[in-house]
Amino acid sequence: MSIIKPSLPKGTRDFLPDEMYRRQFVIQTVRDIFEKYGYEPLETPSIEKLDVLSGKYGDEGEQLIFRVLKRGSGLEDLLRDRSEFVVKKYSELVDEALRYDLTVPLSRVVAMYENELVLPFKRYQIQPVWRADRPQRGRYREFYQCDVDAVGSASMLADAEVIAIVNEVLSTLGFRHFTIRLNNRKILNGILRYAGIFPEQSGSVFIAIDKLEKIGLDGVKKELSQRGISNSEIKKLLSVFEISGDPEKVLSELTRSFGEISELREGTEELQQIIGALNDLGVQGERVRIDLYLVRGLGYYTGPIHESVLEEPNIGSLTGGGRYDRLVGMFLGRDIPATGVALGIERIIDVMAELQMFPTAQTKTRVLVALFDETTRAASLQFAQELRKAGIHTENYFELAKLKKQFTYADRKRIPFVVLIGPDELASHHVTIKSMSTGEQRTLDRVAALNYLSQPLP
Amino acid sequence: MSIIKPSLPKGTRDFLPDEMYRRQFVIQTVRDIFEKYGYEPLETPSIEKLDVLSGKYGDEGEQLIFRVLKRGSGLEDLLRDRSEFVVKKYSELVDEALRYDLTVPLSRVVAMYENELVLPFKRYQIQPVWRADRPQRGRYREFYQCDVDAVGSASMLADAEVIAIVNEVLSTLGFRHFTIRLNNRKILNGILRYAGIFPEQSGSVFIAIDKLEKIGLDGVKKELSQRGISNSEIKKLLSVFEISGDPEKVLSELTRSFGEISELREGTEELQQIIGALNDLGVQGERVRIDLYLVRGLGYYTGPIHESVLEEPNIGSLTGGGRYDRLVGMFLGRDIPATGVALGIERIIDVMAELQMFPTAQTKTRVLVALFDETTRAASLQFAQELRKAGIHTENYFELAKLKKQFTYADRKRIPFVVLIGPDELASHHVTIKSMSTGEQRTLDRVAALNYLSQPLP
Numbered sequence: 001m002s003i004i005k006p007s008l009p010k011g012t013r014d015f016l017p018d019e020m021y022r023r024q025f026v027i028q029t030v031r032d033i034f035e036k037y038g039y040e041p042l043e044t045p046s047i048e049k050l051d052v053l054s055g056k057y058g059d060e061g062e063q064l065i066f067r068v069l070k071r072g073s074g075l076e077d078l079l080r081d082r083s084e085f086v087v088k089k090y091s092e093l094v095d096e097a098l099r100y101d102l103t104v105p106l107s108r109v110v111a112m113y114e115n116e117l118v119l120p121f122k123r124y125q126i127q128p129v130w131r132a133d134r135p136q137r138g139r140y141r142e143f144y145q146c147d148v149d150a151v152g153s154a155s156m157l158a159d160a161e162v163i164a165i166v167n168e169v170l171s172t173l174g175f176r177h178f179t180i181r182l183n184n185r186k187i188l189n190g191i192l193r194y195a196g197i198f199p200e201q202s203g204s205v206f207i208a209i210d211k212l213e214k215i216g217l218d219g220v221k222k223e224l225s226q227r228g229i230s231n232s233e234i235k236k237l238l239s240v241f242e243i244s245g246d247p248e249k250v251l252s253e254l255t256r257s258f259g260e261i262s263e264l265r266e267g268t269e270e271l272q273q274i275i276g277a278l279n280d281l282g283v284q285g286e287r288v289r290i291d292l293y294l295v296r297g298l299g300y301y302t303g304p305i306h307e308s309v310l311e312e313p314n315i316g317s318l319t320g321g322g323r324y325d326r327l328v329g330m331f332l333g334r335d336i337p338a339t340g341v342a343l344g345i346e347r348i349i350d351v352m353a354e355l356q357m358f359p360t361a362q363t364k365t366r367v368l369v370a371l372f373d374e375t376t377r378a379a380s381l382q383f384a385q386e387l388r389k390a391g392i393h394t395e396n397y398f399e400l401a402k403l404k405k406q407f408t409y410a411d412r413k414r415i416p417f418v419v420l421i422g423p424d425e426l427a428s429h430h431v432t433i434k435s436m437s438t439g440e441q442r443t444l445d446r447v448a449a450l451n452y453l454s455q456p457l458p
Numbered sequence: 459m460s461i462i463k464p465s466l467p468k469g470t471r472d473f474l475p476d477e478m479y480r481r482q483f484v485i486q487t488v489r490d491i492f493e494k495y496g497y498e499p500l501e502t503p504s505i506e507k508l509d510v511l512s513g514k515y516g517d518e519g520e521q522l523i524f525r526v527l528k529r530g531s532g533l534e535d536l537l538r539d540r541s542e543f544v545v546k547k548y549s550e551l552v553d554e555a556l557r558y559d560l561t562v563p564l565s566r567v568v569a570m571y572e573n574e575l576v577l578p579f580k581r582y583q584i585q586p587v588w589r590a591d592r593p594q595r596g597r598y599r600e601f602y603q604c605d606v607d608a609v610g611s612a613s614m615l616a617d618a619e620v621i622a623i624v625n626e627v628l629s630t631l632g633f634r635h636f637t638i639r640l641n642n643r644k645i646l647n648g649i650l651r652y653a654g655i656f657p658e659q660s661g662s663v664f665i666a667i668d669k670l671e672k673i674g675l676d677g678v679k680k681e682l683s684q685r686g687i688s689n690s691e692i693k694k695l696l697s698v699f700e701i702s703g704d705p706e707k708v709l710s711e712l713t714r715s716f717g718e719i720s721e722l723r724e725g726t727e728e729l730q731q732i733i734g735a736l737n738d739l740g741v742q743g744e745r746v747r748i749d750l751y752l753v754r755g756l757g758y759y760t761g762p763i764h765e766s767v768l769e770e771p772n773i774g775s776l777t778g779g780g781r782y783d784r785l786v787g788m789f790l791g792r793d794i795p796a797t798g799v800a801l802g803i804e805r806i807i808d809v810m811a812e813l814q815m816f817p818t819a820q821t822k823t824r825v826l827v828a829l830f831d832e833t834t835r836a837a838s839l840q841f842a843q844e845l846r847k848a849g850i851h852t853e854n855y856f857e858l859a860k861l862k863k864q865f866t867y868a869d870r871k872r873i874p875f876v877v878l879i880g881p882d883e884l885a886s887h888h889v890t891i892k893s894m895s896t897g898e899q900r901t902l903d904r905v906a907a908l909n910y911l912s913q914p915l916p
Contacts, residue, residue: 004509006566006789009554012503014567016574017581020499036846038823038853038873041478045470045600046504046556046586051462067527068556070590079549082540091537096467098504098526108464109472116474118870120856123475128504132528142503155856157829157839164843280839331464365496371615381615381738385622388494395496398578398613412576415496 011135012142022358026173026349027126027146033168034124034148037161042123044105046130050095056104056327058299064131066098066141098130102147103300103327103340110151110338111331119152119336126345138315138350149340151328156270159304159323160277162341166308166319167283169343174357177311178318180287182247183294184271184304185322187254190264191292195236197229203299205229209241210295241292247275250290270304300324306341315351319343367394367453368410370403372422379421383431383446387419392453410436416457419449469593470600480816484631484807485584485604491626492582492606495619500581502563504588508553514562514785516757522589524556524599556588560605561758561785561798568609568796569789577610577794584803596773596808607798609786614728617762617781618735620799624766624777625741627801632815635769636776638745640705641752642729642762643780645712648722649750653694655687661757663687667699668753699750705733708748728762758782764799773809777801825852825911826868828861830880837879841889841904845877850911868894875911 008014015023031041053065070093078090099105102125110121126146135141148165150158163180170178188209192202208223215223217238224234243253254268271290278288296305305322321341329335352358369384371377380396387394395415397406403420410418420432425443432443433452444452466472473481489499511523528551536548557563560583568579584604593599606623608616621638628636646667650660666681673681675696682692701711709726716722729748736746754763763780779799787793810816827842829835838854845852853873855864861878868876878890883901890901891910902910 003791004789006510006569007507008503008570009505009507012505014503014570015499015501016567016571017498017500020501023501024499035822036849036851038821038826038851040475040821040823041473041482042475043473043478043481045466045472046588047467047470047600049465049467052464069525069527069552078545082542082545084540087536087540094527109474111464112466112472113474118867122853130504142505150856153856157835157854157856161854161856276836277839280836280843282840282843331462333461363496363498364493365498368496377615378734378738381735382740385738385740391494393494393496395580396615396619398608398611398615398619409576 009141011133011140013140017363022349022353023144023345025358026345026352027144029172030146030169030343030345031124031126033165033172037122037148037165039122039124039148039150042106042109042125043127044099044102044109044125046099046128047096048099048105048108050097052108052331053097053100053104056300056330057100058297061100064133065100066130066132067094068096068098069094070096099127100131101129102127102145102342103149103324106147106149106151106340107324107327107338108331110328110336114332114336120158121151122149123151124148138347140346143346146343146345147340148343149338151338151340152336153339154325154337156273156304157277159270159306159339160274160281162321162339163274163278163288163306164281164283166306166321166341166343167278167287170308170318170348173348173352175310175318178287178308179289179311180283180306180308181289181291181294181317182271182274182304182306183291184267185301186263186267186270186303187292188267188295190258190261190267191237191240193261193263194240194258195233197233197237201227201229205237206295209293210297212293243292244290247271247285247288247290250292251275267303274304296320296322300327302326304339310351313351313354315347317344318348318351363414365393365395365413365415367392367417367419368406368413368415369394369396369419369421370406371397371400372403372420373400375423376421376426379426380419383419383421386446386450387453390450390454392450407434407436417453419453467599469591469598471598475821479822480807480811481602481803483816484803484810485602487630488604488627488801488803489582489584491623491630495580495606495623497580497582497606497608500564500567500583501585502557502560502567502583504557504586505554506557506563506566508555510566510789511555511558511562514758514788515558516755519558522591523558524588524590525552526554526556527552528554557585558589559587560585560603560800561607561782564605564607564609564798565782565785565796566789568786568794572790572794578616579609580607581609582606596805598804601804604801604803605798606801607796609796609798610794611797612783612795614731614762615735617728617764617797618732618739620779620797621732621736621746621764622739622741624764624779624799624801625736625745628766628776628806631806631810633768633776636745636766637747637769638741638764638766639747639749639752639775640729640732640762640764641749642725643759644721644725644728644761645750646725646753648716648719648725649695649698651719651721652698652716653691655691655695659685659687663695664753667751668755670751701750702748705729705743705746705748708750709733725761732762754778754780758785760784762797768809771809771812773805775802776806776809821872823851823853823871823873825850825875825877826864826871826873827852827854827877827879828864829855829858830861830878831858833881834879834884837884838877841877841879844904844908845911848908848912850908865892865894874915877907877911 129145204227251268258264301322302325303323307317307320323339325337369380384394384396418434431449434441587603662685712726759780760783761781765775765778781797783795827838842852842854876892889907892899
C-alpha cells in the first residue's frame, strides 16, 4: 500500500493538548458566565437544509456556504453519465449545507419548538461553523462561534444584559483596555431618511459607511459618490455621522436635532435605556461609546447593534451582536423579538496567546507511576488506582524501560511527581516520590504518600 | 417573503437545554475519568482530505463518507455546462469529506506531529462524526464519538488501561450489569490457520462469525458454507469457537490444544497479560468474558479487541475498541503501535434516558429577580448583579409584566426562588424571597437574603 502524505484541508486546524487546554479555559470561562446569567445550552446539527440557510447572509455570505453531498455515490454517477437528468438529480441531492452561523439555527429552533420553549428563551451555543472562504492569517474555514441570545423579549434590558455579559467575559479573561461600540439600526435608518436617501439605497450606503475604519472619511465620501449618492446628500449624511463624544451628549444632540424623525427618536430612546441599564449592571461608563458609523455587516439586524474592540492591538472586533426582531418570523410567519451577541472566541484565543495572557500550559496529570520491573508491576498498577480513587490524576508508565527514560517522559510531559515502587519499597509497603522540579526524593508509607501527593503544588 | 417551513435534515437532531444537561453530564463524567488516567484532549477538523479517509473503513464504510463542496459556485457551473471538462473539474473540487471516526484523524495527527508529541501519546477526543447512512431509530447521520487512545506503546498495560477506563465510566454512570467481551485478532487468525483457511478468505469468514448474535449458530454455518468454506473446515472452526467459560479456563484450553500455532499462542498470552492487569486495576473478574466470536467490524484491528454490552436491554455494544498497530503506518510509512476504545455515548445517553438513570432535569439558574415597576428597575438589576458576584446563577425578568406571569415563568423554568423588590423593599433596603416549591415568602435585608440564597437547596 502506498503511503498517504498526511495533511489538512486549507483553513482547518488540529488542536493538540497544549492548545486544547487554552481553548477549554476560554470556553469554560465563557460558559460559566453565560450560565450565571441564566442562559442555557443548545446544540444544533452541523448540517442544515439549504433553504434554511439561504437568503439570510447576504450575497457574499451565500457564496460561502459549504454544501454537503448526501450520498457518496451521486458523484460517480455523474462522472459516468452527464445527461441532463443525472445532473439535475445530482444537484437536487445537494440540498444540505454546513452551519454558517449560530443565529439562523437558533431562529429555526424557536420556530420549530415554540410550544416547548419557555419564552424568553435564553440560550447559549458554542459550536463550530464553516465558511467556504479563502483561508488567510487568522481566518479559518472551520471555527468555533460562541453565541448568547435572548429570544422572545423586546425589552432593552435583554440587549443591555448581553452587553454586560460581553463586558464580564472580556474582563474575566484579563482584557483591560477595550471599548464597546454601540449604535442602532433605527438611528441609521433615521439618518438616511433625514438625508433624503431612499430605503432601497440603504444597503449600498451602509456598505460604504461600514468601511470608515478601512478607507477613511475621504474613502467613504468617494464610495458614496460612486454608489450614486449626491454631494448634498453626502454632506447631510456626514453632518450627522460626525456627532460623537460622551454617549449622553451624542444621544441628546441627536434627539434635539432630529427628534422629529420617529425612527431616529425611537433608536435614541432605546440606546438611552441600554446605557441606563448597563450602569445598573455595573458596566463602567467609559467602556461604552456610541459610534454612528457602526453598521455590522449581516442583513438581519433591526435595532441596537454593538461590537467590542481592543485599543491595542488593532485587530477588529472581539464580539459583535444586536437585535434581530424579524429573523424568527422568516421561519414562523410571525415575528418574535430577539437579541444576542456572538463572541469571536477564535480571535480572542489568538489575541490572548499573542499577548501572553494564558497561564503557562501545564498538563493536568500530577503523578507518573513508573514501572520498575515485573515483580512490582501489580503494586504499581494498584497504587496508581489508589491515587486516582483519591482524585489525583495519575499515569502508569506502560513499558519496562530504563528509569531515566521514564523520568524524561515525566519531564517532557511536565508531570510534577514520579512514584517509584521497586522491590525494597514493595517489601516495606512504601513508595518513593521524586519531585521533578526539585529533584528531591522521599520514601513514605502509602498513606503518607497519598497525603503528600494530595497537597496543592507550591 | 415566503415562509420557509423549518425542518431538520434526516438523521440529525437539535439538543434543547434539558437534553443538553444530560449530554453535558455524561460528557463531563467521561472527560473527568479520561483525565484522571492522564489522557489529554485533542480536536481535529470536521473536514478531512478525502484521501486521508479513503481505504480505512472497508467498502461499506467508504460509501457512507459525506463529501463537502469547497465552493458554492461549482454546482451552478455544472447545471449550466455539462461538458466533460466542467464535470471533471467539479469532481476534483470534491476532494474533502466530513470526519467519519476519530481513530483515523488521530493516526494522521500522530504521523504529522510525530516530533512534537511525547510518545506514548495518550489522548481523548469528543467530537461529532458523520455517516451518510439511512437514518433509523437510534442511528443518526451526525453523532458524537468519544474516544480514548494510547499511541506509541505495544504494552498490554495500555490495552488493560483503556478497558479499565470503560469499566470505570460505565460504573460511574450507574450501569450495574454489563460485561466486557474480549478477544484477539491474533487468536482469530490462529483459529483460521488451524482450520486450514487461507488468509485471503479471512475477511469473509470474519463477517460470517461476527453475525452469531444476529443469525444464530446455524445461520453462521450456512453463511460460511455460502462463502465457500467446506464442511470439514467449518467443523474445525466451530470446534474452537465453542470453547467458552471462565477466562482462565478458555485461555489455558486454547494454549493446551493450539499452542503450536504461534499467532494463537501470542494472542492468548496477550489476553493473559490484560486479564492480570485488569485484576490489578481493580476490575472485577466477573466483568470480563472471553468471546471467541467477537470480531469487531473495522478492518484496522491487529491485536486485542473488546466491547462492552449490557445484560438488559439487549441493544448492542456500549463501547468498542482494540489494538491497531498498523494504522499510523499508513500515513507515516513506519508502524507505531496503538490501542484505544470508542465510547458509544449516543447509545449510552439513549439507554440512560430509557432506564431513567438521569437525575431530574433542573435548570442551573437559582434565582429569578422579578421586575416590579419602573421605580425599582435599577435596584433589581443591581441586586441580580450582586447575587451573580456571589456565584449565584440569577436571571433578571426583562418585561414589566404582571407578577403572576413572572412567577409562572420561574415555575415553568423550574427556578427555585423569585426575588422581588417593590417600593416597600426599596425604601427599607430589603428584598422579598419567594420559594417556588413551598410558596413561602420572607423579607430579608440584602445581606441576609444573599446568605439565604447561597445555602444549598434542601
